[in-house]
Amino acid sequence: MGDLIGEWATRLAEAELSSPLPRRWAHTQGVAERAVEVGQVLGVEADLLLAAATLHDVGYAPRLVLTGFHPLDGARFLRDEHGADKRLARLVANHSFALLEAEERGLGEELAAEFPLLDEPLLVDALVYCDMTTTPDGGRTTAQERVAEILGRYGADSVVGRFIRRAAPEIFSSIERIEAALAAQPR
Structure with missing residues (x-):
């Protein structure tokens, strides 16, 4: 994929998110920064991770909201309007255990x-790591703090609250696997 996919992803995400959703854009930039750091454990897949990290929340863009479920709306946008790489669209659609939230919304089968x-567990875990160690403002955080922040923002009984409580053990496991892979990298 190379640098061109990263540049394309950045231009696209910025165009869709920076003006209408500046906080979401800040989060996206932070997630992309984590992807650059984590890319070392992925080798040739680092560019795909960076593109997915940069585009993971594009479905929040107001003009793209169709179902109200941003992973699905974003993946459809990438597939239908941009003919994006299938693996990229699948990563965006499934980022951070989105299937569990899709089930809460009645969209799991779809x-x-x-x-x-x-x-590709390492690639999937890497995207979870990037997203779930980044605050809504783009800063660094722990996965435990991020899950608590999401629960606080949405409420424990909301669709997102129910989802994040179900997903938390999987999120924490993904984080542990990526931290172990990073620790094993030669310095």
């Missing part, structure tokens, strides 16, 4: 049929 989860 998401799974259109954008099956990639059978």
Whole structure:
């Protein structure tokens, strides 16, 4: 994919998010920064991770909201309007255990049929790590603090609250696997 995909992803995310959703854009930039750091454990897949990290929340853009579920709306936008790489669209659709939230919203079968989860655990974990260690403002955080922040923002009984409580053990496991992979990298 190379640098061109990263530049394209950045231009696209900035165009869709920076003006209408500046806080979401700040989060996206922070997630992309984490992806650059984590890319070392992925080798040739680092560019795909960076593109997915940069575009993971594009479905929040007001003009793209169709279902109200940003992973699905974003992946459809990438597929339908941009003919994006299928793996990229699948990563965006499934980022941070989105299938669990899709189930809460009655969209689980639809998401799974259109954008099956990639059978590439390290890549999937890396995107979870990037998203779930970044605050809404783009700063660094722990996964535990991020889950608590999401619960506080949405409420424990909301769709997102129910989802994040279900997903938390999986999120924490992904974080542990990526931290272990990073620690094993030669310095």
